[in-house]
Amino acid sequence: MSARCVLHRRSAVGPARRRGSGARAALLLALLLLPAVLAACRSGSESATPAQSPAAKPTQPAASASPTPSPPASPAAAGEPAASPAPTPTPEPAATPAPAGPVPVRVETVATGLEAPWELAIAPDGRLFLTERPGRVRVIADGQLLPEPAVVIQEVAEVGEGGLLGLALHPDFASNGYIYVYYTYRDGSGAFWNRVVRYTERDNRLIDPLVVLDGIPGASLHDGGRIAFGLDGKLYVAAGDARNPALAQDLGSLAGKVLRLNPDGSVPSDNPFPGSPVWSYGHRNPQGLAWAPDGRLYATEHGPTGDLGMAAHDEVNLIEPGRNYGWPEMVGATVVGAPGDYVPPVLESGQQTWAPSGAAFVSSGRFPQWQGDLLFTGLRSRTLWRLDLSEDGRQAVALEPLFAGEFGRLRAVVEAPDGTLYLLTSNRDGRGNPSAEDDRVLRIVPDVP
Numbered sequence: 001m002s003a004r005c006v007l008h009r010r011s012a013v014g015p016a017r018r019r020g021s022g023a024r025a026a027l028l029l030a031l032l033l034l035p036a037v038l039a040a041c042r043s044g045s046e047s048a049t050p051a052q053s054p055a056a057k058p059t060q061p062a063a064s065a066s067p068t069p070s071p072p073a074s075p076a077a078a079g080e081p082a083a084s085p086a087p088t089p090t091p092e093p094a095a096t097p098a099p100a101g102p103v104p105v106r107v108e109t110v111a112t113g114l115e116a117p118w119e120l121a122i123a124p125d126g127r128l129f130l131t132e133r134p135g136r137v138r139v140i141a142d143g144q145l146l147p148e149p150a151v152v153i154q155e156v157a158e159v160g161e162g163g164l165l166g167l168a169l170h171p172d173f174a175s176n177g178y179i180y181v182y183y184t185y186r187d188g189s190g191a192f193w194n195r196v197v198r199y200t201e202r203d204n205r206l207i208d209p210l211v212v213l214d215g216i217p218g219a220s221l222h223d224g225g226r227i228a229f230g231l232d233g234k235l236y237v238a239a240g241d242a243r244n245p246a247l248a249q250d251l252g253s254l255a256g257k258v259l260r261l262n263p264d265g266s267v268p269s270d271n272p273f274p275g276s277p278v279w280s281y282g283h284r285n286p287q288g289l290a291w292a293p294d295g296r297l298y299a300t301e302h303g304p305t306g307d308l309g310m311a312a313h314d315e316v317n318l319i320e321p322g323r324n325y326g327w328p329e330m331v332g333a334t335v336v337g338a339p340g341d342y343v344p345p346v347l348e349s350g351q352q353t354w355a356p357s358g359a360a361f362v363s364s365g366r367f368p369q370w371q372g373d374l375l376f377t378g379l380r381s382r383t384l385w386r387l388d389l390s391e392d393g394r395q396a397v398a399l400e401p402l403f404a405g406e407f408g409r410l411r412a413v414v415e416a417p418d419g420t421l422y423l424l425t426s427n428r429d430g431r432g433n434p435s436a437e438d439d440r441v442l443r444i445v446p447d448v449p
């Protein structure tokens with residue numbers, strides 16, 4: 001089944017205007033951010049206990065086959081939870097540049113009835129492998145969700161935000177069948193940990209588990225969990241602070257870090273701290289990793305939810321080796337603790353909440369209006385965010401909410417080899433308001449006449 005909708009590029013900022021001064025870019029960004037953040041983010045936080053929200057209403061007409069111009073998703077229709085206080089007055093539309101043109105897309109439902117899917121990867125032969133947080137790896141082959149999981153990992157501890165989270169295919173998966181997963185488990189004393197395990201896939205089954213990295217501190221919250229192979233063939237791991245902020249600044253701990261490993265789990269000789277898998281540090285709860293086509297690595301990160309007496313300040317960071325991203329001494333772009341050489345985020349959400357998770361760059365040319373932009377999913381914001389970056393990748397130019405409130409909480413976005421985009425909903429993770437079909441795998445396809 002499929003539904004159609006028409007999206008409109010909110011931004012009038014084209015490539016020729018991206019080279020403007022920083023001040024101009026900042027002004028543009030401020031103008032563009034205002035309706036965007038109001039649209040999808042009200043008060044509240046991801047890790048706080050939210051009230052059940054009303055069923056999200058589509059913000060675009062369903063089954064609209066023609067790219068009829070209509071306004072972008074409006075703040076009033078964004079479907080933020082009933083838990084929110086009285087809505088802020090709608091910002092003046094005049095503050096937003098007119099849409100530059102429609103982005104006609106078709107949204108297909110690939111699979112339904114999943115339970116808190118967390119990551120999806122696409123094999124060279126077209127099969128989709130995805131995790132379900134309780135501990136299952138599922139396979140979609142020839143468009144059909146196979147009834148039998150590829151593996152059920154009994155050791156997984158699904159607790160709070162933990163469980164079976166990340167998944168990545170080895171760059172040579174077609175020949176070696178290696179699949180990596182990241183999951184939370186409990187040791188004999190009851191303490192939570194996270195580990196990275198490599199399986200081998202044979203005939204849609206995962207066998208021969210081999211632990212490649214263990215000892216990542218775990219907790220009921222802040223388990224990070226995204227894993228991905230970089231363009232350099234190394235395995236990157238996003239680890240949360242396990243609710244112990246001080247660990248993020250402790251180079252002896254694997255918590256609150258972006259880690260970098262050889263595929264066999266050994267430490268690459270060119271890591272910034274000799275003998276250590278730590279690639280960058282000072283992270284609170286990073287859940288998204290994405291590489292720009294030129295090799296720059298970005299990570300999304302959840303800001304505080306009451307810790308340090310602060311909330312929101314979710315981040316998009318440009319990750320560089322050996323750098324300190326601040327947590328808990330710097331929150332968003334503000335130093336709140338000890339001074340230090342902290343890297344500020346490329347963009348932070350300020351007082352609003354994105355609750356950002358998976359991320360991917362648009363690189364294929366299938367969506368020309370979004371080409372080169374960073375997409376990242378929002379859980380509490382129930383939105384796919386599109387971030388237009390400056391040419392050097394260090395400045396945010398514009399942020400646009402896509403599908404605000406249409407599909408509920410969104411956990412992952414993946415660009416397929418054919419350029420279409422896959423989305424995972426996360427409405428059965430304990431914080432959503434699932435529909436009968438949830439959770440779902442959705443596919444966004446350009447709606448070319």
Ligand SMILES: [Ca+2]
Pocket residue numbers: 282315325326327330331332343344345
């Ligand atoms: Ca930071």
